Amino acid sequence: MIRRFLSYYAPWKGLFALDFSCAVLAGLLELGFPMAVRTFVDQLLPQQDWTLIIIASAGLLVIYLLNTVLMAVVTYWGHMLGINIETEMRRKSFDHLQKLSFRFYDNHKTGHLVGGVTKDLEEIGEIAHHGPEDLFIAIMTFAGAFVLMFTVNMHLALITAVIVPLIAWVTMRYGDRMERNWQALYRRVGDFNVRIEENVGGMRVVQAFANEEHERTLFAHDNQRYRQTKLDAYRIMSASNSLNYMGIRLIQLVVMIAGSYLVITGGLSNGGFVGFLLLVGVFVRPIEKINSVIETYPKGIAGFRRYTELLDTEPDIADRPSAVTVSGLKGDIEYRGVSFGYGDGKPVLKHIDLTIHAGETIAFVGPSGAGKTTICSLLPRFYEVGTGQISIDGIDIRDMTLASLRGQIGIVQQDVFLFGGSIRENIAYGRLGASDEAITDAARRAQLDSMISGLPAGYDTIIGERGVKLSGGQKQRLAIARMFLKNPPILILDEATSALDTETEREIQKSLAELAEGRTTLIIAHRLATIRGADRIVVVSESGVVEQGSHSELLRAGGVYRRLHDAQHLVSSR
Numbered sequence: 107m108i109r110r111f112l113s114y115y116a117p118w119k120g121l122f123a124l125d126f127s128c129a130v131l132a133g134l135l136e137l138g139f140p141m142a143v144r145t146f147v148d149q150l151l152p153q154q155d156w157t158l159i160i161i162a163s164a165g166l167l168v169i170y171l172l173n174t175v176l177m178a179v180v181t182y183w184g185h186m187l188g189i190n191i192e193t194e195m196r197r198k199s200f201d202h203l204q205k206l207s208f209r210f211y212d213n214h215k216t217g218h219l220v221g222g223v224t225k226d227l228e229e230i231g232e233i234a235h236h237g238p239e240d241l242f243i244a245i246m247t248f249a250g251a252f253v254l255m256f257t258v259n260m261h262l263a264l265i266t267a268v269i270v271p272l273i274a275w276v277t278m279r280y281g282d283r284m285e286r287n288w289q290a291l292y293r294r295v296g297d298f299n300v301r302i303e304e305n306v307g308g309m310r311v312v313q314a315f316a317n318e319e320h321e322r323t324l325f326a327h328d329n330q331r332y333r334q335t336k337l338d339a340y341r342i343m344s345a346s347n348s349l350n351y352m353g354i355r356l357i358q359l360v361v362m363i364a365g366s367y368l369v370i371t372g373g374l375s376n377g378g379f380v381g382f383l384l385l386v387g388v389f390v391r392p393i394e395k396i397n398s399v400i401e402t403y404p405k406g407i408a409g410f411r412r413y414t415e416l417l418d419t420e421p422d423i424a425d426r427p428s429a430v431t432v433s434g435l436k437g438d439i440e441y442r443g444v445s446f447g448y449g450d451g452k453p454v455l456k457h458i459d460l461t462i463h464a465g466e467t468i469a470f471v472g473p474s475g476a477g478k479t480t481i482c483s484l485l486p487r488f489y490e491v492g493t494g495q496i497s498i499d500g501i502d503i504r505d506m507t508l509a510s511l512r513g514q515i516g517i518v519q520q521d522v523f524l525f526g527g528s529i530r531e532n533i534a535y536g537r538l539g540a541s542d543e544a545i546t547d548a549a550r551r552a553q554l555d556s557m558i559s560g561l562p563a564g565y566d567t568i569i570g571e572r573g574v575k576l577s578g579g580q581k582q583r584l585a586i587a588r589m590f591l592k593n594p595p596i597l598i599l600d601e602a603t604s605a606l607d608t609e610t611e612r613e614i615q616k617s618l619a620e621l622a623e624g625r626t627t628l629i630i631a632h633r634l635a636t637i638r639g640a641d642r643i644v645v646v647s648e649s650g651v652v653e654q655g656s657h658s659e660l661l662r663a664g665g666v667y668r669r670l671h672d673a674q675h676l677v678s679s680r
């Protein structure tokens with residue numbers, strides 16, 4: 107784990123060397139001050155030679171100035187090192203999130219994932235900068251001060267050496283407990299984020315159900331849990347801090363008493379005494395430093411653990427090494443013996459055999475939960491088939507690169523997801539970098555242009571988070587415009603026009619029929635009226651594909667489709 111962490115320093119060797127050497131030099135200069143004071147008191151003061159005093163003072167001033175510059179370098183470039191590492195880790199996390207499949211997102215909460223890319227990495231950035239530097243300087247000044255203390259007075263140095271390991275042991279003891287505590291704290295922060303995100307995102311539902319009180323209770327529970335975990339952290343921190351403080355003062359007190367005795371009995375000069383006391387100050391600073399590292403280090407390590415957990419999650423759907431880039435597919439689709447389950451032990455699709463010819467419009471119908479959406483989700487490899495095979499134009503979809511496969515398939519979902527930018531940006535999401543003409547053409551074909559031209563900001567109108575400022579129908583049209591722009595050979599329409607009024611729906615159906623011309627189109631249908639014109643209707647039930655044929659053929663057959671048709675007909679004629 108430590109090795110893996112250190113590997114992130116590799117691209118920043120120069121920066122690390124600069125930061126590290128400046129920090130080390132600053133640490134060494136710190137050691138010079140007590141020795142200079144000793145010389146001052148023991149040699150310069152008795153001689154009362156002002157020239158020497160001024161020269162020595164000027165020497166000290168130069169040291170201080172040098173230290174000031176070193177500190178500035180360490181603060182800026184050291185933090186640059188930390189933020190560089192943090193930025194790289196954030197890039198890797200985000201990059202990895204793009205590779206993980208729907209299955210991963212089905213089982214992870216957004217708030218936890220957002221926390222992983224933001225808060226966790228912030229702590230890691232801090233530790234990346236301070237960790238090795240603080241630790242090394244602490245060890246160096248500790249050892250340096252110790253050696254100097256011996257040169258000043260061996261007895262005092264030995265007394266100090268007996269007490270210090272005790273304090274160091276006390277300090278170290280709390281490290282492990284703190285790390286476990288920070289891990290728990292991160293989980294709580296994640297729970298928190300999930301709760302807030304779901305609440306804010308679903309505020310319209312919360313208020314529509316007047317469930318604010320219920321939400322407050324749930325939040326209060328998480329809030330209290332977070333408070334308790336943080337209190338646990340503070341308890342450990344307070345015990346560690348106060349014991350540390352006491353230990354350090356104890357060293358100073360012992361040195362004061364023993365030093366006074368030595369000065370009185372002539373075993374130590376005045377300058378040696380003052381110098382030694384100052385050295386003790388330098389000597390205990392690393393202990394304080396280690397203490398602060400012990401506070402921040404577990405945070406960073408806990409964050410790093412979560413980061414590596416995410417990075418070590420293998421994407422369950424990825425390009426095979428031999429995968430080919432496909433383009434201009436005709437759209438001959440073949441499901442052969444396809445079975446699939448979502449991993450909860452319940453099979454959803456059982457041995458589906460289906461041939462869809464290029465240019466054909468196929469409508470999937472069947473009872474809710476039969477697996478219509480699932481059949482279509484397997485085609486762009488949102489989920490991987492369990493057994494069996496799906497091929498397009500005779501090529502197994504697992505032998506195609508994911509990006510090129512998905513580039514050949516356009517999807518309009520029932521629940522349209524729009525991004526918070528402008529109408530133009532949202533349409534252009536269908537084909538990044540599309541020209542303005544192509545965007546307006548797509549909008550026109552999706553019957554969106556007259557609405558857009560009526561807006562003061564036109565295509566630059568900001569549509570709000572997830573498109574809240576648009577009506578359901580407008581959102582759907584925008585999604586359709588995206589697909590016109592993408593212009594793929596294969597379309598999946600999840601009852602795409604269900605949110606539109608009858609008049610607009612007819613117009614859009616016309617546009618969709620125009621788009622479907624010469625392309626393979628899979629429609630997940632809920633209302634049978636809209637799919638009568640499909641080339642083939644495939645009836646899916648829990649036991650798989652049970653019927654297929656044209657509308658009139660299936661009506662004549664008098665099977666499941668006939669029953670569904672009659673039931674809907676009955677409802678609509680009531």
Ligand SMILES: Nc1ncnc2c1ncn2[C@@H]1O[C@H](COP(=O)(O)OP(=O)(O)OP(=O)(O)O)[C@@H](O)[C@H]1O
Nearest residue numbers: 212448454472473474475476477478479480481630
């Ligand atoms: N992401 C998922 N994780 C686990 N189970 C799922 C997931 N999505 C769907 N299911 C389950 O798989 C089964 C088939 O769902 P699917 O959405 O494919 O049905 P559908 O025929 O499209 O239904 P509807 O007409 O209601 O949209 C259902 O039992 C559903 O609960």
